[in-house]
Amino acid sequence: MSSTLGSAVAVVTGAGGGLGAATAKILGDLGLAVACVDIDEVAAQRTADELKSAGTESAAFGVDITSESAATSLLKAVHVELGAVSHLVNIAGILRRTHLADTDVASWRQVMDVNVTAPFLLTQAFADDLRRAEFGRVINCASFAGTRGYEYPAYAASKAALINLTSSLMFDFWGTSVTVNAVAPGAMDTPMLDRAAAERMSAKTPTGRILDPEDVAAVIAFLAARSSRGVNGTTTVIDGGASLLFSYK
Numbered sequence: 522m523s524s525t526l527g528s529a530v531a532v533v534t535g536a537g538g539g540l541g542a543a544t545a546k547i548l549g550d551l552g553l554a555v556a557c558v559d560i561d562e563v564a565a566q567r568t569a570d571e572l573k574s575a576g577t578e579s580a581a582f583g584v585d586i587t588s589e590s591a592a593t594s595l596l597k598a599v600h601v602e603l604g605a606v607s608h609l610v611n612i613a614g615i616l617r618r619t620h621l622a623d624t625d626v627a628s629w630r631q632v633m634d635v636n637v638t639a640p641f642l643l644t645q646a647f648a649d650d651l652r653r654a655e656f657g658r659v660i661n662c663a664s665f666a667g668t669r670g671y672e673y674p675a676y677a678a679s680k681a682a683l684i685n686l687t688s689s690l691m692f693d694f695w696g697t698s699v700t701v702n703a704v705a706p707g708a709m710d711t712p713m714l715d716r717a718a719a720e721r722m723s724a725k726t727p728t729g730r731i732l733d734p735e736d737v738a739a740v741i742a743f744l745a746a747r748s749s750r751g752v753n754g755t756t757t758v759i760d761g762g763a764s765l766l767f768s769y770k
């Protein structure tokens with residue numbers, strides 16, 4: 522696949538975290554230059570350094586994607602370090618384990634800001650680059666929780682909104698080679714998942730195990746490739762089959 526990706530440049534948010542790092546690595550292995558973006562600058566740098574030692578052109582950007590000027594200043598900084606952007610991969614996300622009674626408005630807004638508003642603003646800022654790319658890609662990380670209700674309403678609602686945003690944004694790229702797709706992982710072995718949930722979900726998954734981030738990154742790599750051009754506006758659930766049998770009780 523690497524030769525089909527040419528001189529593409531990917532921006533990966535959340536690149537210091539579990540799925541973001543796995544995604545940055547696989548896209549680097551496929552021949553893309555990778556901008557590793559994370560609010561945790563040290564973690565973003567760690568991923569960028571790993572990519573560089575593997576021969577990938579990479580740079581780290583310590584950015585809070587919810588800040589007002591984040592998208593436009595990131596665009597400028599990536600242009601300086603790596604060039605025009607062909608792939609925007611919105612992986613950064615937060616989960617607050619709060620229910621109706623204990624979700625205050627600040628917490629609700631923060632979850633929405635990171636999980637939906639930032640992907641919207643980043644797509645807006647990078648849209649011209651994406652349209653000019655040989656084939657542009659926007660890939661969003663939703664969640665299985667966004668495909669139905671979930672006990673933490675802010676998180677579930679934000680991911681449902683991101684799934685809808687994914688389908689809706691393809692209208693803005695009508696007639697171009699840019700596609701917009703999402704992945705919706707089930708339980709994935711990263712710092713976001715608590716250990717008790719990992720045990721519970723392994724037992725409920727037909728493959729007998731929760732996901733490794735690499736399982737999801739592999740699907741993102743397909744969506745990033747030129748050969749995925751017929752796939753647009755979709756959300757792919759990746760959960761080892763758990764949702765087919767799923768019940769919260």
Ligand SMILES: NC(=O)c1ccc[n+]([C@@H]2O[C@H](COP(=O)([O-])OP(=O)(O)OC[C@H]3O[C@@H](n4cnc5c(N)ncnc54)[C@H](O)[C@@H]3O)[C@@H](O)[C@H]2O)c1
Nearest residue numbers: 535537538539540559560585586613614664708709711713
């Ligand atoms: N782990 C799971 O079980 C699971 C399941 C479904 C979906 N997801 C989704 O996968 C994505 C990746 O999560 P993960 O599991 O790798 O967790 P993670 O916590 O390891 O990674 C999330 C990363 O996002 C970064 N981030 C958070 N807020 C940010 C901000 N304001 N600006 C920039 N970066 C910010 C964090 O620093 C972190 O590095 C998230 O969107 C998450 O919602 C995770």
